[in-house]
Amino acid sequence: MFPDLTQYLWIVWLVFVVLFVIVELVTLEFTFLMLAAGSLVGGLGMNLIGAPWWAQIGTAAVVSALLLFTIRPLLLRTLKKGADPTPSNVDALHGLGGRVTVAFADGAGTVKLDNGETWTARRSPAGATDIPLDQGARIVVTRIHGATAEVAPAPTASPTAERSEDA
Structure with missing residues (x-):
């Protein structure tokens, strides 16, 4: 059947x-x-x-x-095997420096990175919160989350290093 x-x-x-x-x-x-x-x-x-x-x-x-x-x-x-190990796109932004263009208010602001790109940014929770991020302050990208860069204040140079640069 x-x-x-x-x-x-x-x-x-x-x-x-x-x-x-x-x-x-x-x-x-x-x-x-x-x-x-x-x-x-x-x-x-x-x-x-x-x-x-x-x-x-x-x-x-x-x-x-x-x-x-x-x-x-x-x-x-x-x-x-033949791939380029250099990070690109968003991966290349991690650790990149920049300057604050719009001062941070309530943890958010705007930064211009050293590669010329302007990003909406927010303060990284892991970064130093006691350092204000006013206009012109140096920052470092710690993470990219969507279209927002998480940034922390750039580590400042020690006073001895600044004296050696002036000499």
């Missing part, structure tokens, strides 16, 4: 492979590529040699896991 659906299991494996490849093209992390290869080799391969459905699922899972834990780390290391 009901057809044996296991004869169409090869279609399910092909759908999995195509689905995993499409997701991999979006994420580019090699995770779904390993799952696609496990489905192709383990699932579809076992289906073509006539293995039962439980053996197909088990083999696909084992092959996928082996690929995830052996080949994927090697691929990621190779991919990142």
Whole structure:
């Protein structure tokens, strides 16, 4: 009365492979590529040699896991080998100095960073709260939170260092 659906299991494996490849093209992390290869080799391969459905699922899972834990780390290391280690974008702003352009009131103000960008800023809770942040005061970026820079007063130079600069 009901057809044996296991004869169409090869279609399910092909759908999995195509689905995993499409997701991999979006994420580019090699995770779904390993799952696609496990489905192709383990699932579809076992289906073509006539293995039962439980053996197909088990083999696909084992092959996928082996690929995830052996080949994927090697691929990621190779991919990142030539990457530039210099921080960029928001990551490059951490530790950057600047000056206060609008004095801080209630912990918020505006700063102009040394790279020329003007940011809305708030005082970092970790920074010294006893030092006022008036217009022209030097600051250091401690963190970026969305479009707001968290800043702390810049450490002042010691009096001996100032004398040596004047000489």
